[in-house]
Amino acid sequence: MKIMVIDGNSILNRAFYGIRQLTNHEGLPTNAVYGFLATLFKLQDEERPDRTIVCFDVKEKTFRHLKFDTYKATRKGMPDELAAQLPLTKQVLDALGIVRCEKAGYEADDLLGTISRRADEHGDTCVVVTGDRDSLQLVGGGTTVMLVSTRMGQTTYQTYDTAAFREKYGFDPIRLIDLKALMGDSSDNIPGVPGIGEKTAMQLLHDFGTLEGVYANIDDERIKKGARTKLQNGEQSAKDSYWLATIDRSVPLELDVEHLPAQDIDETTLYDLLTRLEFKNFIKRFDLSGESVSAPRLPELKTERVENVLEAFNLMDSLTDCDRVYAIVPETLGAVCLLDGDTAHILFAEAFGDAWNDILRRLFDGSLPLVLHDAKAAVRALLQRGMDPKGIVFDTAIAAYLLDPTQSGYDLPRLALAYCNAELPELDLDDPAAVSLLGGQEDTEKAVAQHAGALRAIYAEAADRIEQLGMRKLYYEIELPLLRVLAEMEAAGCAVEPDELRAFGDKLDVRIRDLTEQIYHDADGEFNINSPKQLGEVLFEKLGLHAPKKTKTGYSTNVEVLERIAEDHPIVPRILEYRKLTKLKSTYVEGLLKVISPVDGRIHTHFQQTVTATGRLSSTDPNLQNIPVRTELGRELRRMFVAPDENHVLIDADYSQIELRVLAHISQDEHMIEAFKHGQDIHAATAAKVYHVPLEEVTPQMRSSCKAVNFGIVYGISDFSLAQDIGVTRKEAGEFIKTYLDTYPGVKKYMEDIKQTGREQGYVTTLFGRRRALPELKSKNFNMRSFGERVAMNTPIQGTAADIIKIAMVRVRDRLLRDGLQSRLILQVHDELILEAPKDEQETAMRLLTEEMENAFRMDAPLVAEAKAGHSWYDAK
Template sequence: MKKLLVVDGNSIINRTYYATETSFMKTAEGLYTGAVYGFLNIFLKYLEEDNPDYVAVCFDVKHPTFRHEEYEEYKATRKGMPDELAAQMPLLKELLHAFNVAVVEKPGFEADDLIGTFCERASQKGVGCIVLTGDRDSLQLVNEKVVVKLPVTRGGKTNTEFYDVDAVYEKYGVTPAQLIDVKALMGDKSDNVPGIPGVGEKTALSLIKEFGSLEGIYENIDKVARPALKKKLEEGKDIAYLSRKLVTIMRDVPLEITEEDARRKEYDPARVLNVLNKLEFRSIIKRLNLEQVEPEAEVVFEKENNYKDIEDMILPEKVVELSGIDDMTNLILPEKIDVAYITYSLDNSGLSEVNFRFDDSNVGYTVILPGALFVPNFMDKFASVFENESIKKVLFDAKPFILWLKNNGCDFKGLYCDVAVCAYLSDSTRKSNGITDVYRFYTSKEIKQGSLNELFALKEIQEYAFRRLEEDGQTQLFEDVELPLVCILADLEYTGFRVNPDILKAEGRDFDKRINELTGLIHDYAGKAFNINSPKQLGEVLFEDLKLEVKKKTKTGYSTNIEVLEKLYDAHPIIPCIIEYRQNTKLKSTYIDGLLSAINLMTGRVHSSFNQMATATGRLSSTEPNLQNLPIKSEIGRHIRRAFEPRDENHILIDADYSQIELRVLAHISQDSTMIEAFRNNEDIHTVTAAKVFNVGLEDVTYEMRSKAKAVNFGIIYGISEYGLSRDLNISFYEAKQLKTDYLKKYPGVAAYMKDIVESARKLGYVTTLMGRRRYLPELASSNNQIRSFGERIALNTPIQGTAADIIKIAMVKVYNELARRKLESKLILQVHDELLIDALKEEKEEVIALLKSCMENAFELSVPLVVSIDTGMNFDFNE
């Protein structure tokens, strides 16, 4: 059977707009694109899943409909479309036209009516119809040939609620057609459909289940058992029938478009690429394999800038390609090189290509590395360039290249500019997807893809980048912190962290033992063996065999997620066993199996990747494996940490941790006298806060008081709401509101900071750290209250968390350089948020501890002292 996919355009794009992860996405030109991006991802997902023969996307038109003629107040309470979303509607339609998708709209009718008409026509011709919508009103359309799919996005993942006739009946206990009368009785606040006052969904469903329809109710009005309900129904009869007219989706709209017009067609890749480039949807371009497609015509952005004195990119006039040992041997490099511009191609199989341009030369050198055997010849020729500190090197994302060189015995020096880091500093909320993207970001122009074009763009990008850093007051942050950090992080990755596999394996055996015990218990409770990891099989056991109450269903069966299991916790002894089983299998997979597989067989260490440009606040992150997220408070976490050891028995781990650095930064930024005094007197800030808020002496502060004060202290940093505070402390909303109010009265400097920083961010469009790191906040200009509130929390937090991140980075540079200056054998091996970890020679222990405290406590001058605590041990569990 052929299939038609008909999409409720307004409903889907509204849903993606109000998903805060993407709704404030903007292009370099300031064009809002997040809602279109979300729509397109959902649209492509269902195109791939359903592979329909026909496709149409229906939209509302800003025009009164027949429903307004019936009821003047129809949708009168609905707010207008936010400006940021309205601006994206033409972009979406342009994109759909480029994809050759039928876009359908008609004055006087809503998208629902167009969808209903499509479904009716398709059904009559034996075509199956899939309605993709975020609006449950469309469930009334479901029949033997029409199904409805409701995409639901949680945590960045889109799942589907699927409705056919059976699924509708299972959820509501009525047929799809009867949902019209249910809605007529209960009304619809979102559309200002009145319904009968005092009749909600539960009552409406009960009435329709009993009487079948509106007519059935009024023909049997005397059989309504509750007098009060009978009275409401009698008084609201006219309203009910009016409401039914309003909520009934039309199925006979006179549409000029035919099903044939909606037949799925091939699209012109170049045309689609043009639109995707304008929207800067690089991930979609990659998803559709359009990287190698030539655009219809070269895209030129007209934009004024203040960089008239920067020369345009010089294109290569001559290319020297080196792809053999003879080519390499005979190559003569320039005698004097001031600047080397370098691009490279590196993946899991190794370095495959390196491109060079020296100074202002119009000659480009391309070195092709066909395999490992060619590497020594490459090093013989170019190591003198890489290791010469007087030759300035300009690259994009230099760290992977520097690490590759270190792994091949070459010590890279002289990094002058990493343009990816520059672009990250200029706007930390956008992702830089390659040189062409950064070139567009700085110049608003396009370059053709190709390694030589990218190489020759580097000089122009670097000049733009340096000018931008100077204008934004970030030159010192770049030169003193971010640039040296590139090479330091490469060295951390190269050094790695020794892991004892025997400890992990022993812990793994303990996990296996407990997992096997739980498996036996679960099978015993179930009365049979089954695959516990299969949601389908588990759902059948719980809800069919054991007859537990069904809490939620999915397209493929019963939901057995953690929310469902927690609701059933006391319903049967099998449930706690399943929860513990899942916890144990996840811990083993992540921290035992994951770490064992990450150990380098040659070095016996894990070599994590440190991401310098991944967070908007400037914090570093760690992946493959994530060493910043090792559990610390649980017993299992402590056991796992014991597997991390110094390089040998002659070395020891030294951990230096800033004490309450973010609160100290808050004290400095807010200049709150009470907070400053507490830190200067080396008092416990949480005890001081508790004494102030609860009006007791320091000696009378209880553990509970201190815990609440601590929650408020740290909650303030993250812009916590009264609701969030009540949830975290398990107290009433009123108590949480009073607690926060009392806190801000006792810390007036903090209260003033919270007010002033948001006002400043609204005015400037960004906030900065004490070192000048910027975070732009387009969210503050949003008409969406949820997004705007998110922006306000970010405005509060970023100067604090970002400054703390800057300070730890400054400390890293100081510690690393001081270890090198003193020619100590001890090595910096890890940074975890506010901590630095040294793998130290035991003989150097005291010197390294003093060095750490000196470098870290003097990294940056605040109004309050920076304090560092030191732990030492033969493994990463310093509490052992």
């Protein structure tokens, strides 16, 4: 029999520090449990043990502590976020039917040692899994030790049998005890022999075999005089350390290793735990479902298919007095499910023919208070059918995003798992087969009813929490109205010039061909420029350039590496330019041509409202927010986005330095506020103060340096990063940052205060109540804690700026409608809004756009926006 015995505390601890912070929707930390289970399941799959045992430490003092109260005295206690996950881990193990072993007075190491010894005596093989090298002393006979390491979410293993141990250390595994007796172990506060380090200890063991052999040959000439004195003075400490480092392999365990129970999974309890933890992949691993749970998480619903127009209108009339109507409406509008009490009413478009649009108009005429999930796609589809959808009073996807903005997705099944402890059946109402009379409508009815039930349950909790967390205004006055604005923008799309786009691509092709020939000439031969491997060989072997970085797979040729050697050979800047141009061609020229709609010849991007943790919008399919603007060729792409005809123009307005203005307002720094109030160039004004010169004597270089700090300061820019940005030494950059913060004491105070606030509250907020949880601020890991501090400083700034642009979008759209203008909002790119306007509305629309943007929010550092107009986006910019 093959037994795998796991050091539970060790693996849990490594998972906690090795995997980014994860929480469920309750705010319960889950990263350690997740990492532990991922390691457990991977090991079980790879090792295929017949039985698995997990050993844990207990709180009571062990026999080592009782004899030496200094043992492990320097170890810090378990972080609260990890401690909260320990009982959950044990509960999951119990539900998995995995044997747990713990005993008062002993450490997990002693249990591992005892179990492995017993297994060996019975002729079984034993794999000890731990992250603690102390357990390597157990290697031998039928026992191997697998050392686990987790970094940046990646778990690796190194297996030791006797041969592997000897190869690395040069002596038998049991002699690891002698090694620790000599050199000590600071992590366990085992003193060893004071003054004897690892190198000396290793040599002593190679020369004399054991601790006893060292002292038996204390006068041997191979022991240097200084080491001999230390050994003689520290002999008792060495003996005590030997005792402390020795794993007790004779613990009186009641566990019968010969007759371990088979792993019998309690599906009900396991499903409960995994759904609470929101581990959907693990639920799938065991093929668990809500059917295995005795108490249903969602009430059973009746389904009723509505099949004629009169019934459909009567149903909707009967729902007008409801507080909320829960509706499942797919993007393709091929079916609708309306939940009323315990009955899910299902309407399939196919059954209604030409009357279906009339039904949709009635459903969205504003008389029904509709709750939907991720409604923007359906709203866009309704707009494209010429309808004016109204009545959406809640969107559960947006609410879930506000409540926890760092999740990787907010689809209904994921939220049902998080909020309702229920796993929903698969459902794709955008699949024609699911809604066809010839397809599986009966299965669809059952599935969509469960989705509607989950929608109602999620709404009940999410709506309440939005109120409790003070996000009512953010949700109902900013995010929910924005849904309609974004849908309208997506439906409208942007006009483009495909012929100009192709011509631009041809222009790039000519330059790319020229560069390719020059690169081949420089390399004295042809090669695949797009192959990092071949490029690395050409640069660093054939041409002999210095390789700043080499990876396991070969030479690194990323942008950072190439920029560092750009002056070493003409081929390097050519390769950098080649990469930029080929990306422009493939990503933007070819990419944009592919997504021009055959219906209206416009590009319809999708604005993502629930993706970024800061609240900023993103754009996909295509991503119009990443169109390059730093190079002239990149900016040329904006010429391709145009007004639809000679009677229209594009109007572009962007906020001037909005994040710095928000910083000035939030930090209440008098100097920064005054600079903005007087319309000064903030970077020049900063330079004047930092360099102690009159404003008129500020040089471009001074302004550039201060611009780098102004924009980097709220991202927690380091002296190292600033030094690279402005071309000074790290010491000079550090002094520059210090001078900057002395110049703006309000900013300095804000940066310290917000980090402290984040640590105390566990989160930070924008001025509008947008919340970002930051468990990283309490992490013992320096890099993780530093990340948390940077996010704490930046989120209120960037998040507030994101909120303001959203307010502006809603205000601009509503004002255009209210004033009866034909102009419409078609694009948003970070702090920039673009209107498409008839020429006869140009001046009015420019004034309206500027007014609404500048009045979106009153700040001590006033918002400034400037509008320009032109035939193309380039001209308007």
